[in-house]
Amino acid sequence: MSLRWLDEDDTARFAARLAAQPGLANAFVALRGDLGAGKTTLVRHLLRALGVAGRIKSPTYAVVEPHQARGLAIWHFDFYRFHDPREWEDAGFRDIFAGPGLKLAEWPDNAGRHAPTADIAIYIEAEDDLARLVTLQAHTPLGGAILQGLGTP
Numbered sequence: 001m002s003l004r005w006l007d008e009d010d011t012a013r014f015a016a017r018l019a020a021q022p023g024l025a026n027a028f029v030a031l032r033g034d035l036g037a038g039k040t041t042l043v044r045h046l047l048r049a050l051g052v053a054g055r056i057k058s059p060t061y062a063v064v065e066p067h068q069a070r071g072l073a074i075w076h077f078d079f080y081r082f083h084d085p086r087e088w089e090d091a092g093f094r095d096i097f098a099g100p101g102l103k104l105a106e107w108p109d110n111a112g113r114h115a116p117t118a119d120i121a122i123y124i125e126a127e128d129d130l131a132r133l134v135t136l137q138a139h140t141p142l143g144g145a146i147l148q149g150l151g152t153p
């Protein structure tokens with residue numbers, strides 16, 4: 001599925017549609033794109049759409065920020081500065097990914113082979129200051145069901 005977001009309002013509308021998908025509650029979503037492409041912006045809109053209140057910090061330095069919304073456990077990972085995949089076990093990430101809840105990961109490739117297969121991969125490419133070309137790919141049956149639920153824009 002390919003989309004074009006013309007501005008941040010399009011990002012917010014997509015996030016609301018994604019948040020409405022029932023399977024998202026236990027999905028792993030991998031977010032890929034260059035610096036400044038809009039990965040964190042999408043996550044912030046998605047967390048708001050899911051009901052997360054308060055300040056939403058980027059986990060760039062902490063690697064992971066946990067959130068709770070309406071009984072849903074959510075983990076937002078940013079593996080940009082994650083250079084030693086052996087830390088995966090030490091940090092308890094294996095247990096988080098094996099358990100219930102929504103996992104959102106920016107720069108998932110930096111986690112190496114330790115990261116499980118993402119249910120959905122979202123590729124965001126900046127076309128200019130506002131517009132984004134977005135490609136969504138399902139890698140599991142759960143991901144396929146979520147994308148099918150999104151239908152067409």
